[in-house]
Amino acid sequence: MAYTIAFFGTKPYDEASFNDKNKEYGFELRYYKGHLNKHNVILTQNVDAVCIFVNDTADAEVLHMMADNGVKLLALRCAGYNNVDLKAAADCGITVVRVPAYSPYAVAEYTVALMLSLNRKIPRATWRTRDGNFSLHGLLGFDMYGKTVGIIGFGKIGRRAAELFHAFGCPILAYDSNPIAQMPDYVQQTSLDELLRHADVVSLHCPLVESTRGLMNAERISMMKHRAILINTSRGPVVDSQALAEALNSGHLAAAAADVFEMEPPIPREHPLLNAKNCLVTPHIAFASEESMLRRAEIVFDNLYAFLHGEQKNVILPR
Ligand code: NAD
Numbered sequence: 001m002a003y004t005i006a007f008f009g010t011k012p013y014d015e016a017s018f019n020d021k022n023k024e025y026g027f028e029l030r031y032y033k034g035h036l037n038k039h040n041v042i043l044t045q046n047v048d049a050v051c052i053f054v055n056d057t058a059d060a061e062v063l064h065m066m067a068d069n070g071v072k073l074l075a076l077r078c079a080g081y082n083n084v085d086l087k088a089a090a091d092c093g094i095t096v097v098r099v100p101a102y103s104p105y106a107v108a109e110y111t112v113a114l115m116l117s118l119n120r121k122i123p124r125a126t127w128r129t130r131d132g133n134f135s136l137h138g139l140l141g142f143d144m145y146g147k148t149v150g151i152i153g154f155g156k157i158g159r160r161a162a163e164l165f166h167a168f169g170c171p172i173l174a175y176d177s178n179p180i181a182q183m184p185d186y187v188q189q190t191s192l193d194e195l196l197r198h199a200d201v202v203s204l205h206c207p208l209v210e211s212t213r214g215l216m217n218a219e220r221i222s223m224m225k226h227r228a229i230l231i232n233t234s235r236g237p238v239v240d241s242q243a244l245a246e247a248l249n250s251g252h253l254a255a256a257a258a259d260v261f262e263m264e265p266p267i268p269r270e271h272p273l274l275n276a277k278n279c280l281v282t283p284h285i286a287f288a289s290e291e292s293m294l295r296r297a298e299i300v301f302d303n304l305y306a307f308l309h310g311e312q313k314n315v316i317l318p319r
Helices: 012-022 060-068 086-091 104-119 122-130 156-167 192-198 218-223 241-249 290-308
Strands: 004-008 028-032 049-052 073-076 095-097 149-152 172-175 187-189 201-204 228-232 253-258 279-281
Touching: 004 012, 012 028, 012 290, 049 290, 060 086, 073 290, 086 095, 095 290, 104 122, 104 156, 104 201, 104 228, 104 253, 104 279, 104 290, 149 156, 149 192, 156 172, 156 201, 172 192, 192 218, 218 241, 241 253, 241 279
Parallel strands: 004 028, 004 049, 049 073, 073 095, 149 172, 149 201, 172 187, 201 228, 228 253, 253 279
Antiparallel strands: none
């Protein structure tokens, strides 16, 4: 009998990549468009595993209901796991697995795309040109060459982003709360304060954990160089959005880009970053490339297959 996997919060591109990969596995896949929560957790009855993404709820209440339905495995199709109560999962006997890295290239390249869109004002130039306004007034950009880029969180994505920015001729500073193995010779490791004081561009690549929640608060944003740029493709709550909006509106920071917010989209229209000056906003899409979708499906199924055959791959343990 085929193993049954219930997917929550799926979009057509998710289903396409999982269906494609499933030709090798033959699992029974059930897709639900709604995000997992206590009202639809009943759909996890009689399934072997549940697969969720960043905007599904896996808090203690939902996990206990899943466990009562007999679910033994929660397979995340993402790297971050801040939406899962790991302790509650362990308490009710649910193993949690994730995809530690399926999109370092996609996210790092997207970070650079955001940066170039900001420094060369590409969105504004497009709107103007489409409106028949061909003036260059206000569209003067700056070269990336020679600008110092500070990477906070020097893991898989941060390291790749550093490689790409290095190719532009940018001096690279890196801060990580853990020791960094095999530091490239072009990267200078610094304290967080030093990085904030010296970087022209600060790019966030740390996970959302207790130590990073509100990491970029008003005080740290005020430590950034006058007219510096902040890019967040990590997780929304790492940045105090209100403080960032104030720094943009006051002109302390020149620009910012946010792919992530305190909440997963939809984002309320009154969100401070939707209304701040020179702020590029996108709906959590840094990971979304064709290659990363297929790679993600491959790792999710590999994790599931291992678990169903008594092995453990990419298990997340409570801290
Ligand atoms: P990773 O685990 O390889 O790297 C994270 C790095 O952050 C590690 O080196 C870790 O030591 C460091 N870190 C942890 N706590 C820190 C702190 N307090 N201060 C500074 N550094 C700290 O993870 P990754 O694959 O590079 O992904 C990084 C994050 O990017 C993920 O956790 C996820 O939240 C985010 N992400 C976003 C998208 C997107 O589409 N926007 C896609 C994938 C991942």
